[in-house]
Amino acid sequence: MPDDAPPPNLPAPRPGNPQLRVSDREREQVVEFLQVAAGDGRLTLAELDERVGAALAARTVSDLAALTADLPLEEMPPGAREVIRIDQRFGESERTGRWLVPRRMEVALMFSELKLDFTEAVLTHRVLDIDVNLRLGGHLTLVTAPGIVVNADGISHSRGEIKLPPAPGPETPVRLSILLTGRSTGGDIVARPPRRAPWQRLRRKPRPGDASP
Known part of the structure; x- marks a missing residue:
């Protein structure tokens, strides 16, 4: 994977203003990523619940980025299939x-x-x-x-x-x-x-x- 490629199951970064509005699909991708992190032991259930709520309420790109800033994105596995x-x-x-x-x-x-x-x-x-x-x-x-x-x-x-x-x-x-x-x-x-x-x-x-x- 190239160094500038987005990590698996996170939305690709969009250039420009970090205050750009996000879509429902982008919110869902971050929620899935947080669930994988919790399943891998990187987040507690309380932290997962808090961040999922924040992700569903997120309005901008920067809102979502803050929820995964402390997670090693490149080491996370791809999301589960439905x-x-x-x-x-x-x-x-x-x-x-x-x-x-x-x-x-x-x-x-x-x-x-x-x-x-x-x-x-x-x-x-x-x-x-x-x-x-x-x-x-x-x-x-x-x-x-x-x-x-x-x-x-x-x-x-x-x-x-x-x-x-x-x-x-x-x-x-x-x-x-x-x-x-x-x-x-x-x-x-x-x-x-x-x-x-x-x-x-x-x-x-x-x-x-x-x-x-």
């Missing part, structure tokens, strides 16, 4: 590590397995809608972390299993709500915490993200 579609037959695939969670996913699986690991994912929104179509041999695994809640009430299934962890107590703040809808006619849906390595089990080391005793 929708990710996965239509897979046979084989295995996964999304792990530092991936950007979109607003919505459409997942169709047949004789295949998909793992979505949220333990290190960058959460850009508070709710993720996943529309599921699990056919024969299609299996979906969600690896969760504290503060991630999975709801499968919107799934109609004739075969296969749905296994979800118990809902967290009121003392655990909800970081992401995953809402599953669609159908399963022959596959399994499992939501679970990350597995411990054998040496972690021997030493009884807490899983990543577990609360300290």
Whole structure:
């Protein structure tokens, strides 16, 4: 990327008066960028709420620029897409590590397995809608972390299993709500915490993200 190119998912700077009026789209781009920064741990939830409110109320280019002035723009990942579609037959695939969670996913699986690991994912929104179509041999695994809640009430299934962890107590703040809808006619849906390595089990080391005793 050239040195003078705008960072990903921020509006390109406009020459001239910094008091030029901004558009709704430019406000939305800055809000998305702030959500990515919060998901990456660079902003607290309180700071995110404050800056999002300021971004939505911004009138000028300088108003928006002030909200991202203390963030390392060149190191931030590009924004999440609105929708990710996965239509897979046979084989295995996964999304792990530092991936950007979109607003919505459409997942169709047949004789295949998909793992979505949220333990290190960058959460850009508070709710993720996943529309599921699990056919024969299609299996979906969600690896969760504290503060991630999975709801499968919107799934109609004739075969296969749905296994979800118990809902967290009121003392655990909800970081992401995953809402599953669609159908399963022959596959399994499992939501679970990350597995411990054998040496972690021997030493009884807490899983990543577990609360300290």
